[in-house]
Amino acid sequence: MTVIDFYTHVNDPLGVVVRLVEKAYAQHGRVRVLTEDETMTAALDQRLWIDPPHAFLPHCRLGSSLADETPILIDHLPEHNGPAAVLINTKAELPPFFSRFERLAEVIGCDETALAQGRQRYRFYQERGYELRAHNLTARR
Numbered sequence: 036m037t038v039i040d041f042y043t044h045v046n047d048p049l050g051v052v053v054r055l056v057e058k059a060y061a062q063h064g065r066v067r068v069l070t071e072d073e074t075m076t077a078a079l080d081q082r083l084w085i086d087p088p089h090a091f092l093p094h095c096r097l098g099s100s101l102a103d104e105t106p107i108l109i110d111h112l113p114e115h116n117g118p119a120a121v122l123i124n125t126k127a128e129l130p131p132f133f134s135r136f137e138r139l140a141e142v143i144g145c146d147e148t149a150l151a152q153g154r155q156r157y158r159f160y161q162e163r164g165y166e167l168r169a170h171n172l173t174a175r176r
Contacts, residue, residue, distance in 0.1 A: 044173040063120035068109040127152040
């Protein structure tokens with residue numbers, strides 16, 4: 036069953052996603068990032084080319100011809116066909132394919148709307164018996 040980590044009160048979503056991608060890639064090998072929209076997908080794509088400065092994180096979008104052989108897939112499209120152990124979600128909605136992954140990281144912003152949407156997803160997972168862990172990043176700003 037999928038283990039779910041909630042990262043709440045996130046001030047810099049892209050920064051947190053990059054750190055989660057780096058860690059998940061090192062520990063699990065294959066990662067899927069579900070971004071909020073095209074703008075966030077493009078920003079994350081660009082950021083992964085320079086961050087972390089000490090390593091390269093091999094990534095591409097779902098529609099790329101290299102997607103089958105690339106370990107980190109990023110996109111805002113709510114679909115996933117390939118293998119991956121970890122899903123990182125930045126969308127306000129529940130990822131429809133989350134249960135195919137060993138781990139799910141939910142990245143929740145600081146504003147009340149994002150927190151309310153995160154609480155709804157938390158309840159959804161809790162009611163279905165998923166193992167949940169919460170990490171409040173307020174103190175780490």
